[in-house]
Amino acid sequence: MMGLVSCICLFMALKITEIEAKSILSKSKVQPYVVNAYRGCQHGCSFCYARFMKRVTGHEEPWGDFVDVKINAAELLRREIRKKQPGRVWVSGVCDPYQPLEVRYRLTRACLEILLSNGWPVSIQTRSALVLRDIDLLRCAPGVEVGFSISTADDRIRRIFEPHAPTIGSRIMALEDLHRAGIRTFVMVAPVLPGAEGLAELLRGKIDSLLCDRMNYHYADRLYREHGLEYARTDEYYRKVAEALGGRWVGRG
Numbered sequence: 664m665m666g667l668v669s670c671i672c673l674f675m676a677l678k679i680t681e682i683e684a685k686s687i688l689s690k691s692k693v694q695p696y697v698v699n700a701y702r703g704c705q706h707g708c709s710f711c712y713a714r715f716m717k718r719v720t721g722h723e724e725p726w727g728d729f730v731d732v733k734i735n736a737a738e739l740l741r742r743e744i745r746k747k748q749p750g751r752v753w754v755s756g757v758c759d760p761y762q763p764l765e766v767r768y769r770l771t772r773a774c775l776e777i778l779l780s781n782g783w784p785v786s787i788q789t790r791s792a793l794v795l796r797d798i799d800l801l802r803c804a805p806g807v808e809v810g811f812s813i814s815t816a817d818d819r820i821r822r823i824f825e826p827h828a829p830t831i832g833s834r835i836m837a838l839e840d841l842h843r844a845g846i847r848t849f850v851m852v853a854p855v856l857p858g859a860e861g862l863a864e865l866l867r868g869k870i871d872s873l874l875c876d877r878m879n880y881h882y883a884d885r886l887y888r889e890h891g892l893e894y895a896r897t898d899e900y901y902r903k904v905a906e907a908l909g910g911r912w913v914g915r916g
């Protein structure tokens with residue numbers, strides 16, 4: 664799928680590789696299309712389902728320690744949307760579109776400019792308030808929704824499972840700003856982590872919809888054990904969260 668590696672540089676433990684992708688607008692099971700301007704994610708969450716990208720890309724660094732930057736993402740997208748039927752685009756599926764490198768590369772913004780100016784609907788999903796940088800684009804476009812992934816209301820739990828992701832407070836504040844700006848907002852509580860039930864209070868009046876899914880894979884088992892949190896993987900706990908949040912449960916919980 665990918666072409667030439669044009670530049671490799673090391674910044675602390677992070678290996679950044681600029682690449683020329685061969686395509687950018689892919690089919691998806693979640694939305695008709697998905698755009699991932701990066702391969703790899705600096706947030707490096709312990710439970711991340713996208714860590715299979717390590718295998719796919721042949722990276723040997725730990726998940727979170729490498730990012731391939733598709734420097735030709737905008738150029739490709741401009742070409743590809745001319746050949747495809749318009750449909751909702753998920754931004755993004757296997758990386759956070761607003762991970763810290765987006766400040767420097769602005770690829771997500773460039774892709775949004777192309778999609779929105781051509782009238783394609785977009786669903787953004789992120790853990791970062793950096794999305795607010797693009798509020799000028801988002802507030803004028805019909806068919807835009809912005810979702811935050813928030814798995815717990817408790818920042819101590821966030822530090823155990825996703826220590827490199829932005830704080831819960833910053834996400835809640837960003838949601839409030841987006842919602843006030845008239846942009847449709849949602850929250851994805853997936854995977855449900857300990858302390859998720861507290862989100863009901865924090866999210867009140869800031870979102871249009873909420874989706875939940877339980878932790879149904881094993882990447883973070885060690886953390887649950889080490890921190891005595893196994894109670895939060897029981898059916899009883901997931902039921903309690905479902906009742907508290909009243910969200911749409913997308914998994915088997």
Ligand code: SF4
Binds near residue numbers: 705707757
């Ligand atoms: S922010 Fe999303 S894509 Fe990035 S590591 Fe965390 S779960 Fe994975």
